[in-house]
Amino acid sequence: MSLTGAKAHRANPTNFLAELKRRNVFTSEIDKGVNKLLLAWTQRLASDTAGAKVTGEKARSTIDLLYGEQPDNFELAVTISQAYAVMGEKDSALREAQRAITLLPHAKDPASGPALQNFALIQMTFGQNSSAISTPRQLLQTPYDGELYATPIAPALLRLDPLWDPLRADPAFQKLCEEKQP
Numbered sequence: 001m002s003l004t005g006a007k008a009h010r011a012n013p014t015n016f017l018a019e020l021k022r023r024n025v026f027t028s029e030i031d032k033g034v035n036k037l038l039l040a041w042t043q044r045l046a047s048d049t050a051g052a053k054v055t056g057e058k059a060r061s062t063i064d065l066l067y068g069e070q071p072d073n074f075e076l077a078v079t080i081s082q083a084y085a086v087m088g089e090k091d092s093a094l095r096e097a098q099r100a101i102t103l104l105p106h107a108k109d110p111a112s113g114p115a116l117q118n119f120a121l122i123q124m125t126f127g128q129n130s131s132a133i134s135t136p137r138q139l140l141q142t143p144y145d146g147e148l149y150a151t152p153i154a155p156a157l158l159r160l161d162p163l164w165d166p167l168r169a170d171p172a173f174q175k176l177c178e179e180k181q182p
Contacts, residue, residue: 033062034079040086045162049088056086074103078118085125097122117153124166133172140179155179 036059044052060083067076081096101115120135139153151157158164159177167173 029062029066030076030079033059033066033083036062037079037083037086040083041163044086053087056083059083060087072103074100074115077103078115081118081122085122090126093122093125121163124164127166129167129170130172133167133170133176137176140176 036055040052040055040059043049043055060080063076063080063083067073067080070076077096077100081093081100084090084093084096097115097119100118104115116135116139120132120139123129123135124132136153136158140155143152155177158173164173
C-alpha cells in the first residue's frame with residue numbers, strides 16, 4: 001500500500017491506520033502524546049471517564065517528558081493542561097492553562113487566541129461556566145490563529161461541538177451562539 005494510495009483504502013480505514021502505524025508514520029513523541037490525548041477526550045465525551053483518566057495519564061506522562069525539556073513551549077503547556085483536565089485534575093489543569101497564557105501573552109502576540117481558547121475549555125471542563133463563556137465572547141471579537149479547531153472560534157462551532165455541551169443550558173452561552181460574527 002502506498003500512502004498516496006489512501007483513496008483506495010477509504011473503504012477500510014482500520015487497515016489503512018494499521019499500515020500507517022506499522023510504518024511508524026506517527027512516531028514522534030509529541031504525536032504519540034497528542035493522539036493519546038485526543039483519544040482521552042473522545043472517551044470523556046462518550047462518558048467513559050475511567051478510560052479517559054487512564055488514557056489521559058498516558059498522554060500526560062508522554063507529554064511531560066517533552067515539557068520537562070522545553071518548559072517554555074507554549075504548545076506543550078496547552079497540551080499538558082488538557083491532559084490534566086481530561087484526568088480530572090482541576091488545579092493542575094488551570095495552572096498549566098494559565099501558564100500557557102503567560103508564555104504567549106496577548107501583548108506579545110495579539111493573535112494569541114489559542115491560549116485563551118484552551119483556558120475556556122479548561123474552565124468549562126470544571127464547571128466555571130461564567131468564566132468559560134466570557135472567553136469565547138472575547139475570542140469572537142479578535143482575529144487569531146486557532147489551536148483547538150485550527151481556525152478561530154465561531155458561533156457555529158460553539159453550537160455544534162459537543163465539547164461545549166456543559167454550557168448549552170446557560171442563556172449567556174445561547175446568546176453567544178446566536179451572535180453574528182463581525
